[in-house]
Amino acid sequence: xxxxxxxxxxxxxxxxxxxxxxxxxxxxxxxxxxxxxxxxxxxxxxxxxxxxxxxxxxxxxxxxxxxxxxxxxxxxxxxxxxxxxxxxxxxxxxxxxxxxxxxxxxxxxxxxxxxxxxxxxxxxxxxxxxxxxxxxxxxxxxxxxxxxxxxxxxxxxxxxxxxxxxxxxxxxxxxxxxxxxxxxxxxxxxxxxxxxxxxxxxxxxxxxxxxxxxxxxxxxxxxxxxxxxxxxxxxxxxxxxxxxxxxxxxxxxxxxxxxxxxxxxxxxxxxxxxxxxxxxxxxxxxxxxxxxxxxxxxxxxxxxxxxxxxxxxxxxxxxxxxxxxxxxxxxxxxxxxxxxxxxxxxxxxxxxxxxxxxxxxxxxxxxxxxxxxxxxxxxxxxxxxxxxxxxxxxxxxxxxxxxxxxxxxxxxxxxxxxxxxxxxxxxxx
Ligand SMILES: Cc1cc2nc3c(=O)[nH]c(=O)nc-3n(C[C@H](O)[C@H](O)[C@H](O)COP(=O)(O)OP(=O)(O)OC[C@H]3O[C@@H](n4cnc5c(N)ncnc54)[C@H](O)[C@@H]3O)c2cc1C
Numbered sequence: 001x002x003x004x005x006x007x008x009x010x011x012x013x014x015x016x017x018x019x020x021x022x023x024x025x026x027x028x029x030x031x032x033x034x035x036x037x038x039x040x041x042x043x044x045x046x047x048x049x050x051x052x053x054x055x056x057x058x059x060x061x062x063x064x065x066x067x068x069x070x071x072x073x074x075x076x077x078x079x080x081x082x083x084x085x086x087x088x089x090x091x092x093x094x095x096x097x098x099x100x101x102x103x104x105x106x107x108x109x110x111x112x113x114x115x116x117x118x119x120x121x122x123x124x125x126x127x128x129x130x131x132x133x134x135x136x137x138x139x140x141x142x143x144x145x146x147x148x149x150x151x152x153x154x155x156x157x158x159x160x161x162x163x164x165x166x167x168x169x170x171x172x173x174x175x176x177x178x179x180x181x182x183x184x185x186x187x188x189x190x191x192x193x194x195x196x197x198x199x200x201x202x203x204x205x206x207x208x209x210x211x212x213x214x215x216x217x218x219x220x221x222x223x224x225x226x227x228x229x230x231x232x233x234x235x236x237x238x239x240x241x242x243x244x245x246x247x248x249x250x251x252x253x254x255x256x257x258x259x260x261x262x263x264x265x266x267x268x269x270x271x272x273x274x275x276x277x278x279x280x281x282x283x284x285x286x287x288x289x290x291x292x293x294x295x296x297x298x299x300x301x302x303x304x305x306x307x308x309x310x311x312x313x314x315x316x317x318x319x320x321x322x323x324x325x326x327x328x329x330x331x332x333x334x335x336x337x338x339x340x341x342x343x344x345x346x347x348x349x350x351x352x353x354x355x356x357x358x359x360x361x362x363x364x365x366x367x368x369x370x371x372x373x374x375x376x377x378x379x380x381x382x383x384x385x386x387x388x389x390x391x392x393x394x395x396x397x398x399x400x401x402x403x404x405x406x407x408x409x410x411x412x413x414x415x416x417x418x419x420x421x422x423x424x425x426x427x428x429x
Contacts, residue, residue, distance in 0.1 A: 001306065002043045002062045006050040007313040007365035008374060009397055013056040021065040023082075023135065023143060023178035029061065030176065031141035036421035037061050039176045041083035041114030044107060047316025047360060048118075048424070049397030050309050058421040061176060064111075070179060071150055074099050077184045078132065078156045083113045083177065091289035099184035100287025102130050105224075105346075107296040107305040108289065113180050117170050118394055121348050121356055123245070123285050124185060124222055132156045133181035134169055139415035148181060156183055171394075173423030174414045188247035191286040192257060195276035197239040200228065202268035203332065204325030209267040210242060211323045215352035218260060219244050222285075223349040227332075230344035233298045234276050242269065243277050245285045313363035315374050317381045319390040321347075323355045330388065331357060338380040340373075356393060400427035 002017050016034075020026045030037065038058040043051030051060060067084030074097050079090060088108025090101045102122035104115060116127040133147035133156075147166035148156045158164070169175050198206040213219045224243045226234065231241035244260065246253045261271055280294045297304065303311050321327050328347070335343065339361075346358040361377055363370035375398070382399065385391070395401050403411060403426035411426060 001064055002040060002051040002060050003309045004052070006046070006052065006309045007363075007371055008047070008315045009049050009052055012052050012058070012397075014053075014060055015057055016059040017062055018059060019062045019065050023066065023137065026061070026063070026066070026176055026178050027137050027141050027143055030137050030139065030419060034059055034419075036418055037176065038173075038421040038423075039063055039083075041111035041117075042086065042109065043114075044110045044305060044308070045114065045118065046106075046308055046312075047314045047396070048394060052397050053421045054397050054400050054424055054427065055422060063113075063176070063178070066178060069093060073150070074184070076154070076156060077186070078150070078181050079184060080150065080179055080181050081112050082179050083111055085112055086110060087112055087115070088289050088291070088293070091287055092291075094184065094187075094287065095289060098187050100187050101182070101184055102127065103284055103287055105284065105295065105299070107300075107308075108291075108293050109305040112182060113177055116180060116182065117177060119170055120394075121350070123224075124220075126350060128167070128170060129158070130182045131166060131170070131180060132158050132183055134166055134177050135179035136169055136175035136177055138175050139417065139419040143178070150181070156181065168410070171425040172411075173420045173425070174411060175420070185287070187287070190250045190253045191245065191247045191282055192253050193277040193282050193285055194244045194246065194257060194260060195234070195236075195272040195274070196242045196244065196264060196269040197231075197236055197272045197276065198242070198268045198270065199239060203240065204329045206240065206242070206268045206325075207323070207328045208325040209263075209269060210244075210349070211325075211352060213244075213260070213263070214323070214349055218256065218263070219246070221349050221351045225347040225349075227342070227345040229342055230346050231276075234278075234281070236272065236276050241272065241276060243281060247285065311365055313365040313367070313371055313374065315361040315378045315396070316394075317357075317359040317361070317378055317385075318392045318394045319357050319359070319381075319385045320350075320393050321355045321357055321390050323349065323351075323353050327390075328355065331385075331390065334384045334388070334390075335359065335381070338384050339377055395424045397424060400424045402427055 038053035039061040040051040063083035066082040071080040119128040348356045407426040
């Protein structure tokens with residue numbers, strides 16, 4: 001739901017908020033001559049501006065009312081969803097079936113489409129990898145399908161024949177997305193999350209061990225590493241915590257679990273009590289819906305999704321860092337140099353060379369001085385990390401990234417009259 005007051009960002013002047021309920025209504029609004037439209041799905045892009053547009057004067061197109069699951073095919077493994085369909089809703093529909101959906105660590109009330117268009121990160125893989133097709137309403141009001149759609153070929157494929165157009169519309173403001181085709185994962189026979197802790201002094205060595213486990217496929221590229229502050233949400237004090245997820249056939253999970261427990265004995269990683277990766281965590285990896293949203297509430301200190309913007313101050317910095325002990329040690333130093341107090345950090349393994357860092361700067365939502373201080377800290381982080389080439393994979397509404405010449409040409413060709421508001425990516429036309 002659109003809210004115009006996330007505490008971390010200066011307010012924008014909003015011309016109007018429109019709440020269409022069908023793709024036809026969206027096309028009608030686009031053709032009506034209204035300018036400039038800023039589409040959102042559920043508007044829970046916390047830490048990056050939530051539902052706010054970049055500039056003043058935009059009309060927000062709140063698409064949470066387009067909430068149909070248009071198709072669900074368990075055999076071929078896809079769902080066709082509209083912007084208002086939440087990840088919790090899809091997980092609920094898949095309960096007890098042969099399929100699961102790749103959930104994120106955010107609230108189950110967040111959307112599938114908004115997150116995929118942001119190229120967010122699920123617990124099993126990047127959401128961009130789940131996405132195989134989009135229905136877009138272009139600036140001239142035409143509705144088009146790009147990528148794979150049911151009824152084209154028998155197997156959902158990310159890349160069909162010829163130029164792939166799907167990702168022209170992710171991290172872009174070239175169209176309104178009114179539906180998406182997302183792939184479903186096979187439901188694993190067993191899901192086990194192994195918790196390992198390690199001491200802050202062992203950071204570099206522990207990260208190198210996790211990298212080698214990932215590179216040699218002892219573990220899938222889905223490990224999450226929490227710094228000592230973030231680890232407290234799992235009941236761990238004064239240590240880093242790694243969650244290693246094993247999933248698949250029961251015998252394989254059992255065998256790999258034994259191999260890892262043995263391998264950890266010769267490393268700084270210490271097998272932690274099961275309470276450090278409890279049933280709530282396991283269920284998120286297993287794609288099981290939790291109507292109480294417990295995993296999110298732990299991280300938000302009990303604040304539910306619909307009150308988050310009003311009650312929590314949060315800025316997010318999301319740099320991509322090489323997966324190596326040396327780079328992560330440097331990252332920690334940069335954070336220490338930039339931040340007056342240690343922020344919570346989660347590192348998401350994306351592959352055996354790549355770690356996405358989630359650095360959350362939290363502050364009291366009703367304290368403008370604290371908000372200003374957090375913004376200054378974020379500016380320092382951006383500068384310090386950019387100097388090392390550790391650039392964020394997502395941007396906030398106060399720091400849009402300029403378009404390249406080719407992106408700007410494509411933008412002008414698709415939307416010559418500026419029907420859509422300039423977004424956070426490829427911002428200049
Ligand atoms: C505790 C916590 C944990 C989190 N964990 C994760 C995590 O594990 N992984 C992760 O990725 N994020 C995470 N987040 C961040 C955030 O909550 C999610 O990324 C969330 O899914 C984004 O909000 P949304 O789905 O409502 O998207 P929206 O806010 O609706 O959309 C995001 C952006 O996409 C564009 N957009 C949306 N819909 C459309 C459309 N229909 N047409 C065209 N453009 C559109 C707009 O630019 C919009 O600003 C976390 C946040 C918190 C506070």
